[in-house]
Amino acid sequence: xxxxxxxxxxxxxxxAADDLESVLSGMPMPAGRADLNEAIGTIMETxxxxxxxxxxxxxxxxxxxxxxx
Numbered sequence: 001x002x003x004x005x006x007x008x009x010x011x012x013x014x015x016a017a018d019d020l021e022s023v024l025s026g027m028p029m030p031a032g033r034a035d036l037n038e039a040i041g042t043i044m045e046t047x048x049x050x051x052x053x054x055x056x057x058x059x060x061x062x063x064x065x066x067x068x069x
Contacts, residue, residue: 003054006057016043020040024036
């Protein structure tokens with residue numbers, strides 16, 4: 001169930017980034033673009049972290065016979 005929730009979170013984060021990129025491309029004025037770029041970057045970093053957590057659940061590392069992060 002946790003893996004599925006992480007997958008859904010990734011989809012929602014990607015959708016949010018896509019929506020902000022659409023808004024960014026349609027902005028006639030440069031005001032606010034830096035903030036939107038920062039927001040998109042933050043979402044993408046969060047997406048990377050969630051994907052990493054998901055990958056760890058898919059492929060846990062084993063050290064000395066015990067699971068490790």
